[in-house]
Amino acid sequence: MSVIVSVQAPAPASPPVLLIVTDVFGNTPAVASFARQFPLPCLTVSPFSGEKTQYPAETLAYHAFIAEGGVAAYAENLARIIEEHQSSLRYAIGFSAGASALWLNSAMPAMAGLQQAVLFYGSRIRDHREVKPVCPMRLIFAEQEAAFEPAELVADLRRRNQDAELVKGSKHGFMNPYSAGFCLKTQERFMKELLDLTQISVAA
Numbered sequence: 557m558s559v560i561v562s563v564q565a566p567a568p569a570s571p572p573v574l575l576i577v578t579d580v581f582g583n584t585p586a587v588a589s590f591a592r593q594f595p596l597p598c599l600t601v602s603p604f605s606g607e608k609t610q611y612p613a614e615t616l617a618y619h620a621f622i623a624e625g626g627v628a629a630y631a632e633n634l635a636r637i638i639e640e641h642q643s644s645l646r647y648a649i650g651f652s653a654g655a656s657a658l659w660l661n662s663a664m665p666a667m668a669g670l671q672q673a674v675l676f677y678g679s680r681i682r683d684h685r686e687v688k689p690v691c692p693m694r695l696i697f698a699e700q701e702a703a704f705e706p707a708e709l710v711a712d713l714r715r716r717n718q719d720a721e722l723v724k725g726s727k728h729g730f731m732n733p734y735s736a737g738f739c740l741k742t743q744e745r746f747m748k749e750l751l752d753l754t755q756i757s758v759a760a
Contacts, residue, residue, distance in 0.1 A: 570643045570644035571596070571597060571644060572596050572597075572644065572646035572647070573596065573597050573598070573599050573646060573647075574591075574596055574598045574599070574647045574754060575598075575599050575601065575637075575638070575647065575648040575649070576590070576591055576598050576599070576648075576649050576650075576654075577600075577601045577634060577649070577650040577654030577658050578600065578601065578603070578651060578654050579651040579652035579653050579729070579732060579735075580614070580617040580618050580620070580621040580652065580653050581617050581732065581734050581735075582603060582604045582617070583600050583602040583604075584734060586734060590747075593747065593751065594754050595754060595755060596646075596647075596754055599637070603621050603630045603654075603657075604621075604624060614734070614735060614736065626653075627656050627657060627660070627680050628660075630657040631656070631661055634654075634657045634658065634661055635666075638661055638664065638666045638667060639664075639666045642666040642667075642669055643669070645667075645669060646669070646670060646671050647671060647672055647673070647674075648667075648670055648672075648673040648674070649675075649750065650673070650674075650675045650678060651677070651732065652676070652677055652678065652679065652728070652729065652732075653680075654678075655675035655676055655677060655678030655695075656678040656679060656681055658678070659678050659681045659684060659687060659689075659695075660684060662687055662689035662690065662691065662693060663688055663689060663690055664690070667691050668690045669691070670692075672691070672692050672694065672753060673692070673693045673694070674693075674694045674696065674750065674753075675693060675696065676696050676746075677696065677701075677728050677729070677730070678695070678697075679701065679703060679728070681695065681709070682704050682709050685709075685712060685713065686716075689718075692719070693718065693719060694719050694721075695710075695713060695718055695721070696723060696746070697709065697710055697722050698722075698726040698727050698730055698737065699722055699723060699724055699725060699726050699727075700726065700728065702728075706722055710722045723742060726739060726742055727739070730742045731743050731746065
């Protein structure tokens with residue numbers, strides 16, 4: 557008796573995707589310009605349901621963010637998106653509230669496929685220092701914060717074996733041209749590092 561074995565061809569691997577998680581300003585033209593510089597597809601997540609929602613001032617953006625549920629709601633929505641796209645996510649970049657939301661999800665199994673996550677000035681990380689990420693994470697903090705002492709947080713995270721660093725002379729928002737803390741020189745420095753990081757995936 558002959559036996560016929562059906563062998564299913566493996567599904568093609570999903571192309572690598574970069575996840576960008578915005579700050580309270582949402583998906584602004586600056587974020588779109590940022591995403592276009594990368595050599596791989598980007599999935600941008602904003603705390604607001606309307607992709608074109610924009611606020612002319614940081615205070616207005618922050619109040620709108622709180623009205624949407626703050627960091628907890630942002631992290632919850634982000635978790636669903638990560639689960640949905642986990643097979644293709646390879647890198648993640650988060651800014652401010654987006655960085656905090658990524659950190660809150662960094663222990664979930666769906667994050668294990670990421671090669672690197674880079675989190676910029678995620679202030680609320682200070683309230684969840686015990687989190688143990690399942691993927692490599694680089695935590696970058698501004699030296700000047702109004703609500704807490706970043707140097708203390710960085711030192712504590714390092715004691716917990718986290719890759720944390722302080723950017724000397726910087727203010728919260730140094731990567732965002734809409735923020736009062738924006739610094740073009742610092743933004744250009746990290747942009748180059750991020751591009752170099754993601755180029756590895758394209759070349760592989």
